[in-house]
Amino acid sequence: MSNDAAPKTQVVRQRYGLRIILCTLIVLAGISGFIALASLKKPPAEVRDTERPLKVKVEKIQAASIPVTITGYGQVRTVTAVDISAEVAGQVVAVHPRLRVGERIAADEVLFRIDDRNYVAAVAQGMAEVDQLAGVVARLEKQARIDTQRLKTLERNRELASAEFERVRKLFSEHQVGTRSSVDRGEQAYNAAVDQADQMAQAVALYPIRIQEARSSLAAAQARLQLARANLARCEVRAPFDGRLTLATVEQGQYVSPGPPRLRLADDRLLEIQVPLDSRDVRQWIRFASASEPVDQAWFGQPEPVDCRIRWSEDKEGHVWHGRLQRIVAYDEKTRTITVAVRIAAADAIAGNGDLPLVEGMFCAVEIPGQTLPQAFKVPRSAVSFKNTVFLAVAGRLKTVEVQVARLDGDHAYITGGLHEGDTVIVTRLVDPLENSLLEVLSDSAHPQMTNWPDISVARKI
Numbered sequence: 001m002s003n004d005a006a007p008k009t010q011v012v013r014q015r016y017g018l019r020i021i022l023c024t025l026i027v028l029a030g031i032s033g034f035i036a037l038a039s040l041k042k043p044p045a046e047v048r049d050t051e052r053p054l055k056v057k058v059e060k061i062q063a064a065s066i067p068v069t070i071t072g073y074g075q076v077r078t079v080t081a082v083d084i085s086a087e088v089a090g091q092v093v094a095v096h097p098r099l100r101v102g103e104r105i106a107a108d109e110v111l112f113r114i115d116d117r118n119y120v121a122a123v124a125q126g127m128a129e130v131d132q133l134a135g136v137v138a139r140l141e142k143q144a145r146i147d148t149q150r151l152k153t154l155e156r157n158r159e160l161a162s163a164e165f166e167r168v169r170k171l172f173s174e175h176q177v178g179t180r181s182s183v184d185r186g187e188q189a190y191n192a193a194v195d196q197a198d199q200m201a202q203a204v205a206l207y208p209i210r211i212q213e214a215r216s217s218l219a220a221a222q223a224r225l226q227l228a229r230a231n232l233a234r235c236e237v238r239a240p241f242d243g244r245l246t247l248a249t250v251e252q253g254q255y256v257s258p259g260p261p262r263l264r265l266a267d268d269r270l271l272e273i274q275v276p277l278d279s280r281d282v283r284q285w286i287r288f289a290s291a292s293e294p295v296d297q298a299w300f301g302q303p304e305p306v307d308c309r310i311r312w313s314e315d316k317e318g319h320v321w322h323g324r325l326q327r328i329v330a331y332d333e334k335t336r337t338i339t340v341a342v343r344i345a346a347a348d349a350i351a352g353n354g355d356l357p358l359v360e361g362m363f364c365a366v367e368i369p370g371q372t373l374p375q376a377f378k379v380p381r382s383a384v385s386f387k388n389t390v391f392l393a394v395a396g397r398l399k400t401v402e403v404q405v406a407r408l409d410g411d412h413a414y415i416t417g418g419l420h421e422g423d424t425v426i427v428t429r430l431v432d433p434l435e436n437s438l439l440e441v442l443s444d445s446a447h448p449q450m451t452n453w454p455d456i457s458v459a460r461k462i
Contacts, residue, residue: 276337382429428442
């Protein structure tokens with residue numbers, strides 16, 4: 001190695017040593033700064049983490065005998081509604097001045113008239129035919145009496161002719177008195193008398209038959225006359241009762257014929273609502289009257305005529321009408337529903353105070369009182385889950401219990417099993433709450449109100 005290489009090697013070593021010293025100083029300075037900053041940090045304060053309660057509303061329940069009410073829906077209909085058709089054909093010559101839908105028509109008022117000229121002529125023809133046949137019957141009866149008297153005379157003539165013929169025959173055959181011609185004339189006179197008597201007897205015997213035939217013809221003519229008079233009366237169509245027109249398709253000058261209905265008259269004095277109900281509700285809760293006689297027909301018994309409350313579906317908070325349960329109408333095997341009929345008299349259908357009356361066509365909710373549910377708990381329906389469970393507040397904690405729901409009715413549920421007198425039921429709707437959760441009861445004024453239930457807290461450092 002040359003003398004110049006030694007100094008270069010020494011310089012390189014000095015440079016590497018300087019770098020190591022600088023790196024060591026930087027590391028030591030960083031450690032010193034970290035220690036200094038760590039010494040400036042204060043320890044965190046200890047805090048208490050409180051368990052957050054569920055804010056709920058509760059109700060204390062009491063068992064009571066609860067009358068069950070079954071609610072159904074139906075449309076108001078009139079009990080009596082009659083379709084009126086023309087019973088004879090003809091042109092309409094007059095109509096009622098108020099023959100329009102919605103008008104009220106009094107009983108026995110003329111609704112419309114049909115041209116009756118043909119029917120008047122038919123009545124006159126029938127009367128003439130009746131008179132003619134009545135004369136025929138009278139003539140036959142009189143002729144029968146006359147011919148009966150004539151028959152007696154002819155029978156006497158027959159007897160005399162017989163006696164004369166016998167006398168002439170004996171004189172000629174026994175005493176040779178007279179001639180053969182006189183005997184023949186006597187026999188001829190006798191035969192003629194017999195023939196006349198027989199003909200008259202035959203005529204007298206046939207008179208009852210001829211008279212009966214004439215009387216039958218007279219009865220047929222009288223029936224035709226009665227029909228003609230009935231058709232004449234049908235030319236004038238009258239209202240069968242006080243009612244309201246719900247159909248009117250008759251105009252003056254129109255030709256009408258028997259068949260399709262021209263008018264419909266509804267009697268609003270008695271209304272009815274047919275309400276389909278669940279067959280299980282009917283079986284469990286509807287009260288049926290005890291049968292006074294043995295039942296020999298496989299059908300429902302007569303329900304008790306209980307008072308029912310009726311509300312219009314368009315105004316459920318408005319006026320309430322009253323009706324009475326009247327009968328079982330039908331059973332629908334497809335929907336498993338039983339239809340009952342509730343009747344409302346006109347006096348009960350009038351609301352009063354200027355409110356709307358109950359009228360045909362209204363769709364209404366009908367509340368039917370049923371049997372009494374003994375010793376049941378009434379809770380809001382929202383408090384019962386779809387699993388038939390109820391949340392209770394027990395010592396400030398949530399507890400889930402299974403219950404037996406006897407009936408769901410509107411916004412309420414009736415429970416007959418699983419709860420006890422004085423239990424506190426949570427009425428706030430909860431979705432899958434944690435069992436044994438801490439509870440905070442809200443008062444009716446919606447302000448939080450802490451109870452005296454124990455507050456369990458845990459200490460935690462942040």
